[in-house]
Amino acid sequence: MADARNEWAAFFDEHAPAYDDNCFTKNTLREVDFLIETLALAPGASILDVGCGTGRHAVELARRGYAVTGVDISAGMLAQAAARAREAGVAVEFRRADATRFAPDRRYDAAICLCEGAFGLLGGRDDALAQPLAVLGAVAAALGPGGPCLFTVLNGLAMIRKHAPADVAAGRFDPQALAEESECVAPGISGPHLLKERAFVPTELTLLFAVAGLEIIDLWGGTAGNWGRRPVDLDEMEIMVHARKACDPAASPAEILARRARGKEGGHA
Ligand SMILES: C[S@@+](CC[C@H](N)C(=O)[O-])C[C@H]1O[C@@H](n2cnc3c(N)ncnc32)[C@H](O)[C@@H]1O
Numbered sequence: 120m121a122d123a124r125n126e127w128a129a130f131f132d133e134h135a136p137a138y139d140d141n142c143f144t145k146n147t148l149r150e151v152d153f154l155i156e157t158l159a160l161a162p163g164a165s166i167l168d169v170g171c172g173t174g175r176h177a178v179e180l181a182r183r184g185y186a187v188t189g190v191d192i193s194a195g196m197l198a199q200a201a202a203r204a205r206e207a208g209v210a211v212e213f214r215r216a217d218a219t220r221f222a223p224d225r226r227y228d229a230a231i232c233l234c235e236g237a238f239g240l241l242g243g244r245d246d247a248l249a250q251p252l253a254v255l256g257a258v259a260a261a262l263g264p265g266g267p268c269l270f271t272v273l274n275g276l277a278m279i280r281k282h283a284p285a286d287v288a289a290g291r292f293d294p295q296a297l298a299e300e301s302e303c304v305a306p307g308i309s310g311p312h313l314l315k316e317r318a319f320v321p322t323e324l325t326l327l328f329a330v331a332g333l334e335i336i337d338l339w340g341g342t343a344g345n346w347g348r349r350p351v352d353l354d355e356m357e358i359m360v361h362a363r364k365a366c367d368p369a370a371s372p373a374e375i376l377a378r379r380a381r382g383k384e385g386g387h388a
Pocket of ligand 1: 172190192
C-alpha cells in the first residue's frame, strides 16, 4: 500500500485480536439477514465491504454464497478477517487500502460500510468534508447505476447533545467539523490513542451522498448491535443510510436531490 497507516490503523492493529469481544459485534447474523433483504441481494451477488474490520459481515455473506471483497486500512484487522474466512472455509478477497484512496478495479452489485467503516474516522491530516466524500467516491465508483449500498455512521445529533461548551473549549469537541477527539483505550491497547471521529446529521448526509452521485433511499436509526428500520433518534449513537448509485450516473447533485424530493412527495423517505 503506497500510503501511510493513519492513527486509526495503529489503533485497530492493536485492538484487532479483541475487537470481536465488543458487545456491539454480537448481532452479525441478524445484520446479514437485514443486508440481504434491504439491499435485495440476488444469489451470488458481488459485494464491496469498506472498512470490513475482522470480516464479520464479509465472511458471513461469503458463507451464504456472495462474492465479497473486504477493504481495510488495518493489517491487524485483516489478519483476523483472513483467519475467520479460513475457519469458515470460504473465499473472501481482502485488500489492505485506505478507503479514501481506493480505486476499485471492477464493479460490484452492492456495497456496505458498517459501524463507521472508514466513513468519518479521521486521520490527523484528513479534512472533515474531503474524507467522507472520498469514501463515498470510492463506493460510487464501485457501483453500477442503481447499485445499492448501506452505511452506518455516527449520529451528529447525538454527538452535539452529548457535549457542552466546556468540551469545545477543551478541544474535545470540534463543532466546525462535528468531530470528537479523545484518548481511546480498548482491550489489547498498550496505551491511549488520540483519535478523531466525525459525526453527521441527516441533511448533510443527503447532500454528501448526492455530491458523490448517490441517492439516499432511507435514513434510519441503526446503531451497531441494534439495527432497525426506525426513525433517526436524537440520542442514538448511529444513523443508518440506505442509498443507491443514481440510475443516471450523469445526474448532477441538484438533480439527485430534486428526484429524492419528488420521491418523498410520493411517500418515500
Ligand atoms: C469500527 S470498525 C468496523 C468494522 C466492521 N465494518 C464491523 O462492522 O465490525 C472500523 C474499521 O474501519 C477501518 N478503517 C478506518 N479508517 C479506514 C480507512 N481510511 N480506510 C479503510 N479502512 C478504514 C478500521 O481499520 C476498522 O477495521
